[in-house]
Amino acid sequence: MTRYSKQTRILVAVDCIIFGFDGELLKLLLIQRGFEPEKNKWSLMGGFIEPNEGPEEAASRILKQLTGLEGVYMEQMDVFGEPKRDPIERTISITYFAFIDINKYEQQLSEEYHAEWFPLKKTPKLIFDHEAMVEMAKEKLKYKAALHPILFELLPEKFTIPQIQTLYENVYDTILDKRNFSRKLLSTGLLIRQNEKDKENSKKGAYFYRLDSSIYKDKFQAFLNFIPNPQALNS
Amino acid sequence: MTRYSKQTRILVAVDCIIFGFDGELLKLLLIQRGFEPEKNKWSLMGGFIEPNEGPEEAASRILKQLTGLEGVYMEQMDVFGEPKRDPIERTISITYFAFIDINKYEQQLSEEYHAEWFPLKKTPKLIFDHEAMVEMAKEKLKYKAALHPILFELLPEKFTIPQIQTLYENVYDTILDKRNFSRKLLSTGLLIRQNEKDKENSKKGAYFYRLDSSIYKDKFQAFLNFIPNPQALNS
DNA sequence: ACAAAAGTGTTGCTCATACACCCATGT
DNA sequence: ACATGGGTGTATGAGCAACACTTTTGT
Numbered sequence: 143m144t145r146y147s148k149q150t151r152i153l154v155a156v157d158c159i160i161f162g163f164d165g166e167l168l169k170l171l172l173i174q175r176g177f178e179p180e181k182n183k184w185s186l187m188g189g190f191i192e193p194n195e196g197p198e199e200a201a202s203r204i205l206k207q208l209t210g211l212e213g214v215y216m217e218q219m220d221v222f223g224e225p226k227r228d229p230i231e232r233t234i235s236i237t238y239f240a241f242i243d244i245n246k247y248e249q250q251l252s253e254e255y256h257a258e259w260f261p262l263k264k265t266p267k268l269i270f271d272h273e274a275m276v277e278m279a280k281e282k283l284k285y286k287a288a289l290h291p292i293l294f295e296l297l298p299e300k301f302t303i304p305q306i307q308t309l310y311e312n313v314y315d316t317i318l319d320k321r322n323f324s325r326k327l328l329s330t331g332l333l334i335r336q337n338e339k340d341k342e343n344s345k346k347g348a349y350f351y352r353l354d355s356s357i358y359k360d361k362f363q364a365f366l367n368f369i370p371n372p373q374a375l376n377s
Numbered sequence: 378m379t380r381y382s383k384q385t386r387i388l389v390a391v392d393c394i395i396f397g398f399d400g401e402l403l404k405l406l407l408i409q410r411g412f413e414p415e416k417n418k419w420s421l422m423g424g425f426i427e428p429n430e431g432p433e434e435a436a437s438r439i440l441k442q443l444t445g446l447e448g449v450y451m452e453q454m455d456v457f458g459e460p461k462r463d464p465i466e467r468t469i470s471i472t473y474f475a476f477i478d479i480n481k482y483e484q485q486l487s488e489e490y491h492a493e494w495f496p497l498k499k500t501p502k503l504i505f506d507h508e509a510m511v512e513m514a515k516e517k518l519k520y521k522a523a524l525h526p527i528l529f530e531l532l533p534e535k536f537t538i539p540q541i542q543t544l545y546e547n548v549y550d551t552i553l554d555k556r557n558f559s560r561k562l563l564s565t566g567l568l569i570r571q572n573e574k575d576k577e578n579s580k581k582g583a584y585f586y587r588l589d590s591s592i593y594k595d596k597f598q599a600f601l602n603f604i605p606n607p608q609a610l611n612s
Numbered sequence: 613a614c615a616a617a618a619g620t621g622t623t624g625c626t627c628a629t630a631c632a633c634c635c636a637t638g639t
Numbered sequence: 640a641c642a643t644g645g646g647t648g649t650a651t652g653a654g655c656a657a658c659a660c661t662t663t664t665g666t
Contacts (some may be wrong), residue, residue: 154389319656327653343617579637
């Protein structure tokens with residue numbers, strides 16, 4: 143016995159919802175699709191799974207091909223498998239969301255792959271069901287970030303507290319109290335203050351911090367309650 | 378253009394991790410696989426996706442075929458896609474976990490499909506990577522149930538507070554304070570007390586409750602913190 | 613000197629925990 | 640009458656949210 147007979151084989155793709163943060167706005171990385179159908183329309187980064195790779199590997203490979211980055215934070219999201227979602231041929235898509243430090247490669251990308259960052263609130267029309275994927279990713283992002291320190295994956299190695307706060311305010315489309323926010327953040331023990339200050343964004347200058355990576359690993363699965371009254375977020 | 382050329386098509390299956398609760402122990406529903414390879418070995422309920430159904434539909438269909446039940450609570454878990462996970466032919470498996478009120482069909486199942494309930498702590502060896510799937514499902518169950526009232530899906534329409542407590546104690550392998558637990562539970566407003574009592578499990582008898590379904594829907598996504606200090610659970 | 617943003621301090625209140633007692637009933 | 644499990648009450652402390660002021664520095 144070498145095959146399961148009588149069963150249907152299906153194309154399997156991965157699609158990546160890639161978030162980035164430039165210090166001011168939360169953004170989404172999109173590309174112009176390079177092949178038919180829907181060629182040149184905006185699309186998530188994706189591709190088909192190849193014979194000898196698992197889905198995570200495929201997602202990493204595609205991410206590397208299109209951004210040159212490796213070791214990016216990535217998480218499996220959901221499978222989109224409606225039989226008619228791709229008009230050409232049935233394709234099941236496994237989605238991943240990924241976080242990228244936007245500074246690490248902002249320059250190199252546009253040239254080679256027609257990739258572009260879009261503010262989350264000003265995304266263009268997307269092909270197939272990619273908009274539903276983005277919506278789900280936004281929800282999942284809100285959900286996870288309320289409990290776990292994943293948003294740090296969007297920041298450079300050194301960052302300031304006002305920066306993180308802006309990021310959270312972006313994700314939840316809300317305004318947070320800086321006093322309570324910084325206290326909560328510091329109380330996690332995740333942050334190590336540096337001596338330098340960021341003088342670019344204010345006159346006084348804000349201290350740089352970096353993550354304590356051992357504590358970060360420990361607390362990654364803990365429930366940290368970064369956001370006050372998260373139940374109110376569903377309204 | 379009618380097909381994507383040069384791409385590999387792959388078998389796609391769904392596998393269901395089905396939990397049940399008999400009032401005393403949390404259990405897992407397993408079947409003896411009906412075909413080669415690994416015929417007659419214990420396995421999760423699964424099957425291949427057919428041409429005109431989405432993954433959720435496939436999972437529902439398989440669940441119905443094997444248990445006769447419809448409208449079961451089900452949630453997509455993770456995709457298992459290692460190229461070599463199935464020795465016969467590459468198969469990607471989309472996993473679902475499902476909750477069943479064990480009383481609703483305990484009788485009818487064993488006969489037709491060689492299905493059997495196993496206490497979670499005494500599960501047999503499973504085929505392929507099914508044990509990893511079960512492990513992940515247990516983790517996800519713990520995670521979700523700490524925040525959302527999903528465990529009610531395991532209970533019959535009418536249940537008592539001591540029953541729910543036993544269920545939570547099973548899931549988290551811990552002992553909870555009954556006074557704090559019942560207060561927390563009642564404070565959600567999810568429960569409506571009935572006049573009847575369950576006289577089977579104690580002399581005094583415990584009040585039956587049923588879910589307030591409108592509040593249940595509202596609060597399903599809320600963070601309810603059923604479990605004290607959930608961070609300690611990872612130890 | 614003034615504006616703009618960073619940083620720190622205090623207080624009241626809510627909620628979670630820890631813990632003790634009474635109640636109803638079958639034997 | 641007593642053992643068993645069900646149900647209610649209270650006090651303490653930790654943590655969260657609301658709010659005000661001082662500090663630094665570029666212009």
